[in-house]
Amino acid sequence: MKAKKKKENFRSDCPISSALDLFGDKWSLLVIRDLVYFGERTFKDFSNADEKISSARLSDRLCKLEVLDLIIKSNHPTNKKVFVYRLTEKGMDLFPVIAEYVRWSNKYLNDHINEPAKQFSKQLEEDREGTLLKFMQKSS
Template sequence: MKRADGRSDCPTNFTVEALGDSWSLLILRDILALGKRSFGEFLASDERIGQSVLAERLDRLERTGLVSRSTSPTDARKQLYIATERGIDVIPLLLEAVRWGVGGLPPVGEDDPWMQVLQVDRGDLIAAWQRSVRAGRSLFGDGGALEDLAAAGA
């Protein structure tokens, strides 16, 4: 069966359409794990996405209900992008992408933040990460999920 806005009704196809390009999952990583919110912050990421591609991907993520856009309370010219509940639901998928990706990398040190993430119980990590994002924080950084888990002794 064909959908009007995509190739099929297959859930895998929907996931690929929403996240399968080379930038959407990285933008969600920036929001969910690194706490980035603004266009300028996304542009400053190591992967160096172009402005027009970034604008298109942010629009697509908003259309698919993964992020919402609002005006910054401190600068009316600035738009902020926040993960929606649907976007927060991507956290387990992002975590598994990290686990899979580590297997293809040259060995990294135990002090690498992503290696620290992989040492935490998966269920505890996902729950803390989702709580943190819902509270306006992220995985890493001040007050993030990793700090919460460390304080709890996880």
């Protein structure tokens, strides 16, 4: 269930540290990533991602992100057991952050990252604004 929102204790009034206080763990941005890419995901879909998050961890990340209003949880249209997660606008607005991680990794971890990511990074280099807009409109 969606837990009560207990007050966040920010370390400072710095926007960077505050953002990290909210979703600066190793999993939150990967959930956002999947939702940017696929538009909607179920618990199982997230579980199947390459990074293999444990179900306990996925469960509490999804709760936190929902409490933060970065994602919303709704019922599956036909299957009552399944829930569908999507991005809110607030969550979608993290896409530029993600895009910059991609560019950095494309430059410095190039021989390690997958081909589609390289392609996406190339698009970003050629037309950052356009590429971002294209993705962000697709899901609104």
